[in-house]
Amino acid sequence: MLLNVYNRFPVNFVKGEGLTLIDDKGDRYLDFVSGIAVNALGHAHPKMVETIQKQAETLLHVSNLYYNEAQNKAAEKLLEATKYERVFFCNSGAEANELALKIARKYGKGISPSKNVILYMKNSFHGRTTGTLAVTGQEKYQADYRPLIPNTVEVEFNNVAELKAKFNDDICAIILEPVQGEGGLASASSEFIAEIKALSEKHNSLVIFDEIQCGLSRTGTVLYSDQLPLKADVVTLAKALGGGVPIGACITKGRANEILVPGDHGSTYGGNPFVCSVAYTVLSEITTPEFLANVRKMSDYARQKLSELQVKHPEIEEIRGQGLLLGFKLKENLAAGDFVKKALEHKLLLVAAGGNVVRYFPALIVTEKEIDATIPILDQVFTEMKK
Structure with a gap:
């Protein structure tokens, strides 16, 4: 039906709320793709x-x-x-x-x-x-x-x-x-x-x-x-x-x-x-000063959490990016595309980039709680992929 120009993931989203996407089965996913840096205010912002x-x-x-x-x-x-x-x-x-x-x-x-x-x-x-x-x-x-x-x-x-x-x-x-x-x-x-x-x-x-x-x-x-x-x-x-x-x-x-x-x-x-x-x-x-200040605050927090994860999983070669345009480069023993697929199984949406990098792009309204929620999922994906 659709022209074959995308390798789409096997999920059909029907609704969004903030940083959450809901599929046609009612399953909820934490969205750290944000439409590839599009959904700055998340989904269905009032x-x-x-x-x-x-x-x-x-x-x-x-x-x-x-x-x-x-x-x-x-x-x-x-x-x-x-x-x-x-x-x-x-x-x-x-x-x-x-x-x-x-x-x-x-x-x-x-x-x-x-x-x-x-x-x-x-x-x-x-x-x-x-x-x-x-x-x-x-x-x-x-x-x-x-x-x-x-x-x-x-x-x-x-x-x-x-x-x-x-x-x-x-x-x-x-x-x-x-x-x-x-x-x-x-x-x-x-x-x-x-x-x-x-x-x-x-x-x-x-x-x-x-x-x-x-x-x-x-x-x-x-x-x-x-x-x-x-x-x-x-x-x-x-x-x-x-x-x-x-x-x-x-x-x-x-x-x-x-x-x-x-x-x-x-x-x-x-x-x-x-x-x-x-x-x-x-x-x-x-573009308000208060909003920008919070982006910087959440960026520092997310980078800190990813750095802590890197200590536990040295398969992270480098944390890259600026602000909330974040990602982590994987060592050659793990593939970014495989990592993204495994994260999807755990209801976390990520996207790969060149150079074996996994992008970590939350909406700019992300909270510490939502960042915290991604860390055990990432930890679990690393553990499963190393088996």
Whole structure:
């Protein structure tokens, strides 16, 4: 019935409450996937439900031929929280990255016909469109779809020497996830970020941060890059922005603001009143100082608990990630995919990432009690897998 593009787990969920998912048999699961960092406020958050009901009775769609108040409010809230200047709303992270690439290419063309090369990172993930695949540094995603768009060059993440060797005046932009998601939760080093800043200034190139997974409060600041000494020209967002409804955003500042003109880009559904009203509600919750402080508190607590587990189970090679974008890398004797399947049997939802990493992504409203509830399950999975 469905196109065969997912290896789905054998469970059918029918209801959600906070960090709990309930299947069609009535079994309850603790959700530490959060729709892959989407459900920032958990499931069926009352303020989201209220907004959805109210907006459904008011206005769903009018197209971008006209202004709508929900889009205006969402834009104002997002730009105020991120300190950026312009935004385009679309339907997904991949679409946001497509727009970022178009901005980069047109920017370069305005300087020189040869300034059209985009640097991207090995093990990155920016989407599954033919454009974003060209800057997704994983052969398993690219192989069957070549030829991809030209003039994209891969750089090893955190390899300063290689970055220097490949950066030149033909580079119109560099795109990276400051914390790689699908690539295994590796974080950009301070040396790498400093070199990107220096080289992009030297060669007059745009910097694009893909914060689709690490942005919007998951690391305890509105943008993860708020913690970095480099503010990108373009930032792409999605996932947590809608808390479960499909919306993405591409935000810009400075020289990136005015590159595109009417007719250069568009989206039929992007920024419709329905999704923007929900995004406004989500942003109003997750960007307050009190909410961010609690994310940082829960992050410290979760990392502490995972560290204690690592002492008992040295099969955990490393705890990775930032904030509540957490995960643990397993040693080669255990496979992350097998670990996730075994955890599912114990009613704990996890998801694997590259590099044999198990992602641990609770909703941002997680409590100490819910974190505590995962530890004996993880302990049991380790014990069973070692037998």
